[in-house]
Amino acid sequence: MRHQLSLSLIQSGCCELDIDQQWCALEEMLCIAAGQGSEWAVFPELCNLPLDFSLAVNLVQEEELVVCRLKNLAKRYNIWLTGSFGVRDRASGKMRNRLYCLDPQGELRARYDKIHQIRRVNEQQYFVAGEHLVICQTPWGRVGFAICYDIHFPNMFREYALNGTRLIIVPSAIRQHRVDNWQRICQVRALENQQYMVMMSSCGQSEHGGDFSSLAGRSSIMTPRGERLVEAATSSEIVTQTIDLSLVEKARDEYPVLAATAGPLATRFF
Template identity: 30%
Template sequence: MLCCSAQICGVWESPKKTLEAAEDIFDNASKCGAALISFPEQFATCWDPVSTKNIEDITGPTVTGLCRMAKKYSVGVVGSFRETCIPKPKNTAIAIDRNGEILAKYSKIHLFTPGHEDYAFTPGTGLAPFTFEGVRFGLAICYDLRFPEIFRLYRREGVDAIIVPAAWPESRLHHWELFIRARAAENQMYIVGVDATGNTPVDSYAGMSITADPYGTIIARAGKENELLYYEIDPCIVENARRDFPVHNDNKEALYASLHRKDTR
């Protein structure tokens, strides 16, 4: 399956202008034969850990705009937006199929507390595996990359690839590649990191979107500017990696769960 990471800088707090620009991305991806486009974290507004602007539900302009373009261009899409929730909104990623129908919705579990995202947002409490054209996908968001536990749970769900919309800052790009490759190799799955570009009032972003295969090898890497990065997702490669090197057969989850309760004095 040919997929596309849309590494872009959105228009600050302007979903309308960003979505207008996204039309060209859908057109390009469709002409190139891509089945699925993925955008960075809160791409339509740019990521802000404490913003209370442009909060919307799935009937709002961001999701309905993505659904419209997905159907118009017959391309699936993963986008991210600030979702209405009481008392505080959620940082949510959504997967939409070629017909403009919603496949899955995932809210960021690990809020970025160093940036006080937890002050303004509500953490998610569930995973979001979904199947798109024969490939089993999962969703995570940015800071989630630092927490391998949810990727292990997706592995148990039989996921082939996890898409990670992000606003990963330029100052920590060395961790970006490290975690993407590690999560891919640990779980023998594709990890698709889609990063933002440009400067915002929050931080500076240098793109470098990366896709790693089930062996932890980088198969696609973007530069620092706006770019459409194309790559293939092949579930047969996932199957082969897990069959040829069945490392998860040696997992001892029952033991791990008990170790923290043992008195080691």
């Protein structure tokens, strides 16, 4: 199992109405990341659609088209690729906020649907919620996935850690007024589960972003000790960082929290 991983945060700008133009912008950034020697690139949440969901539902693409594009990108740049993309759910007429993980051969290795929906912005009206945690076996060990609002639910990340994940990738779309809390929560999730957290967000202003018209950027990597290893700025950029995954085992050996985790607990009321 490998320990050193060169990973790129692809902090892209907001998607507007020209979907093809957004795909071109994502590929340009991916090309730069690959040229920097990156082995794994991560895109933000719903990076192929405007975040005004009432517009997105009419622009959303079929899953086959999105996956085909991602397979071609992964093969072309010989890179592991992960990001959250909006795809049409034919059965319901709604969308899926779906994360894809592909390897450098263009093989689809994992697919995760966002489980927890933000009711204040009516995500449940436009998206079908996911039901399962997903773990992918990679050359660097087990990798788990979440999307944005999922970070507020700690049991999800403890379950991942108890199943041996070393790294969790979390594409997000974080608004300006939420970014500080987002980073604090991510640090806690990394620290309490002693694993890396890779946090991605789009950035900038959007004319077609609805409730997400102003996004913060500041994508980050948190270490198993809860330290911020790297943080992007607030504008569009690529941050490539090598992480040492052996720190996961070191942290868990030094302070074996997971080994002491109790099973289901009964509650007594007095």
